[in-house]
Amino acid sequence: MVLPKDFLWGGAIAANQVEGAVLEGGRGLSNVDLLPIGTDRSAISSGILEHLEWDDEHFYPAKHAIDMYHHYLEDIDLLAEMGFKVFRMSISWTRIFPNGDDEEPNQEGLRFYKAIFERLAFHGIKPLVTLAHFDVPVSLIKRFGGWRSRHLVDAYVNYAETVLKVFDRYVDYWLTFNEINILLHSPFVGGGLIFKEKENRQHIIYQAAHHQLLASSLVTKLAHDINPNNQVGCMLAGGMHYPYSCRPEDYQEAINRDRENYFFIDVQARGYYPAYALKKLERQGIVIDMKKDDLDILKETVDFVSFSYYSSRTVSGFEEDYEETTGNLFKSIKNPNLASTEWGWQIDPLGLRNALNQLTDRYQKPLFIVENGLGAKDMPDENGYINDDYRIDYMRQHILALKDAVEIDGVNLLGYTSWGCIDLIAASTGQMSKRYGFVYVDCDDQGNGSFKRFKKKSFEWYKKVIKSNGEVV
């Protein structure tokens, strides 16, 4: 058998993309609740357009999502039927602290997650909990400007301490921030940042990054103090950059662009700011506001490195007329050697094996693939059945690649949680029609539908994969 006996097979979701019920149970508003579907989404996500109130002109998919708030028992039972060993989920900060920094936690929010953990425990499924998955309380954005303010460090640490203690008996695996490097690419989504005219955006982003890195280290330490069994991970929006050609300038650009993203993980996994980042900040005239002990705080490093992988990216050191494509909020030159999904994300299973190797070489820590999957339009047949062979094929190729990384390259891999194991709303576009799940949810892009759940063909396939510990793919 290639994979270790205790390999953690499962799937992943995020609170804001599934729960809905955004104002129920005493919950407060979060940044991502305010992202509408349609043309303004991108400007709001990047912090250029301020949009901190709902209006009647837009449709906000997070308001209902897939209504997991009212379906969680049925949903978890379905995941259990597939034999899940682990379920990656996030806690919504504003369900616990509606304003982000309230004096007391919201008991109804705590009860909701306790019920989820109880159900998972009933099925013997381990939770892997992301503390902040694109989740900044709107009240903290209005009062402090999001993560640009150091106040967010205290508020986040207090929130994390609360849930680490209350849910200690249920959870061993924690992630501090989902795709922490998204702060660079989508600053409102990653950090609740909104820029005023003439502000130095890079300065604000790196100040916010410093605050998140501090918060991550403080929480890692807290988690270890609360329970030495706690395993804390960082989380990278992964996928390395390829040089478009073998011109040295293209290769150099690929290294530089990889480093932009690795910067965060370098700090979280190694415990200090890397020299290339210090030099870059210096060149840009950016002086990060730090307190005396900050560099010591950062020395607390994570136990494992987790990442999402959908695609590799391609870059060039030259400004030429390249055909571009998109992928997980990153722009990329279209790689002529790869096929693309309906959304232009390029399919590169070998890139997953290479990413696993690169991360192992760089960090020498256990790895965890916490997102991977195919976003596609699923069309039910006349009986309502979804024959998603394309999804099975995508996942099969990626699972074979990760097995090679373990068997041939000796990578230490803890587990694999496919993204959106039950259909959910897409983070980039807000569309329901971009589906990733083994379970179909009857709901369209405008929130119409019965919200009933149906098993797709991939449901039975993944069940066999898990049962055979990846031997049968």
Ligand code: BG6
């Ligand atoms: C990652 C996020 O960026 O990619 C998820 O962590 C997101 O929240 C996933 O859903 C897939 O992206 P999209 O835009 O297809 O939902």
